[in-house]
Amino acid sequence: MTGDGKSDAAPAGRGSQRLAETVAELIEKDIVKEGWRTGSVLGSERELIERYGVSRAVFREAVRLIEHHQMARMRRGPGGGLVVTEPDPGIVRDAARVYLRHAAVNRRQLFEARMALELAGVTTAIEKLTESGIARLTDALETERELIERGVTLGHARHLHRVIAELAGNPAITLFVEVLAQLDQDMVQDEWETDGRPDEGNREAAVESHQAHQAMVAAIVAGDAPLAQHRMRRHLQAVAELLKNES
Ligand SMILES: [Zn+2]
Known part of the structure; x- marks a missing residue:
């Protein structure tokens, strides 16, 4: 209530x-x-x-x-x-998104929260990994590669993070990973609208994060939890370092 x-x-x-x-x-x-x-x-x-x-x-x-x-x-x-009836996850996500924007969350805080959730998610995803899970990870990487080739450098990387969260089979992790990733994307879009859209640097960052994703998936498929966690942490830190200085 x-x-x-x-x-x-x-x-x-x-x-x-x-x-x-x-x-x-x-x-x-x-x-x-x-x-x-x-x-x-x-x-x-x-x-x-x-x-x-x-x-x-x-x-x-x-x-x-x-x-x-x-x-x-x-x-x-x-x-x-x-x-x-059953709740529409889209409406729940939108409500959480509106709330967090209203609470003036910044990108650094989003990354802090993502780090905690995604490190937990990657470990559970490995524990529960099946053949079909491996196929979904491989598909996600392939989709991402195609998107980058077509010049899409925003939102292309969300899919893999969502798949990892879903493989963990924890609806709380999936929900919040989705919300945080969407919110981060909203903020990037806002920055682009204000400061103009970066081109080359952006593509470079996309290629780099794709390589990090490949390495992460390799560790997950190998069942190496400490290595997968290490790579997830390094990847999210690298993405966070691209941010402008925010308080
Ligand atoms: Zn990523």
């Missing part, structure tokens, strides 16, 4: 708003307890109002909160009711 919507001019008073939040929390707990089965119907509006023992106004406010949390939505009409 985050207290979203408190600023909205709800017709109900403060007490009803608190009650709606409590009911939303109860319903969300029930969704989780029942295994978060996307598409299943929790009950009709009438049934749920009875089950949770609240007024229609309070119930509808609770539904508004639950819909905002992307855990369920009310489907009208016959066979309708509160239907369990």
